[in-house]
Amino acid sequence: MAIDKRAxxxxxxxxxxxxxxxxxHYYRLSPDVNIDSQRVSFGTSGHRGCAFAKSFNEKHILAIVQAVVDYRQQxxxxxxxxVGIDTHALSQAAFVTTLEVLSGNAVTARVAAHDEFTPTPVISHGxxxxxRAKSKPGAALTDGLIITPSHNPPQDGGIKYNPPHGGPAEGEITAWIEARANQYLAKQLEGVKRLTYALATNTSLIQPVDFMTAYVDSLDDVIDMQAISRAGVRIGVDPLGGGRDSLLGQNC
Known part of the structure; x- marks a missing residue:
């Protein structure tokens, strides 16, 4: 493989x-639902795009999160x-928009304390x-949203939905959410419920928790750390811009 001359x-x-x-552009540009590239489109459990291209803007997040709320209700x-978040430039804005919609629908959102970043495996583990202890019928199950475009370029944004089993949402779920979100876009977001961030943060609906400690503490259950230590393995870590989808080599 040739090495780029600017490497x-x-x-x-x-x-x-x-x-x-x-x-x-995230706040000011509006997608046209009649243009395929500007519609909500779920790939591997999530929607990804760029504000410059009108494929990841505030209206996309408003529509998608309301569609997720509708899905979980039915x-x-x-x-x-x-709700997790990575280090991409658009993630913080999309995170705030997400919390506004969840709060507007009276959905309790648990977020990382101290504004920590949360790789996808951490949310899946959470x-x-x-x-784990909610096997009885009628138990109030937990699910998750992760604000990340995975390994897309820095200018891209993304949002993924993980249902109660913790892994990526299946195709039938993402198809349902995608269709409902595009309906909201076509109707100029009619029916989307939203609290302003200032109001949302003054409710008890946004709860900071420590996701990372529980995840790290459980690694000994699945990884033989002593064997790695004895082997003298040297491991290089490429965080790809920060805490996004990767942690200890696991990608989602």
């Missing part, structure tokens, strides 16, 4: 993302929603752990 050099101006412009999922 190891500082990024050129043309490589950099104009973050203020990206953020303004599926009888009544427990709290775990869902499984929360539901």
């Amino acid at each position: 190891g050099l500082a990024a050129a101006q043309m490589d950099l993302v104009n973050i203020p412009k990206l953020m303004s 599926a009888g999922i009544t427990g709290p929603m775990l 869902i499984v752990r929360a539901n």
Whole structure:
């Protein structure tokens, strides 16, 4: 494989993302649901896109999160929603929009304390752990949303839904959410419930919790740390820009 002639050099101006412009486009540009590239489109359990291309804007998140709320209501999922976030530039804005819709629908959102980032496996673990003791019929099950476009470029945003089993949502679920979200876009978000972030943060619906400690403490249950230590293995870690979908080599 050929090595790019710019490898190891500082990024050129043309490589950099104009973050203020990206953020303004998230709020100011509106998708056209009649254009395929601007519709909500779920890939591996989630929707990804870029604010510049009108494929990941605030209206997408408003529509998607309301559609997820509708899905969980018809599926009888009544427990709290775990909400994770990665380090992409659009993630914080989408995270706030997500909490506004969840709060507007009176859904309890559990988020990482101290504004920590939460890789997808951490949220998956939190869902499984929360539901482990809820095998009785009618139990209030927990599910999750992760604000991440996985390994997409820095200018992209994304949002993924994990149902109560903790893994990526199955195709029939994402198809349902996708169709409902596009209906909301087509109707100019009619029916989307939303509290302002200022109001939402003054309710008891947003609950900070420690996701990471429970995840790290449980690693000994699935990984033989002593065997790794004895083997003298040297491990290189590429965080791909921060705490996104990868933690100890696990990708979702």
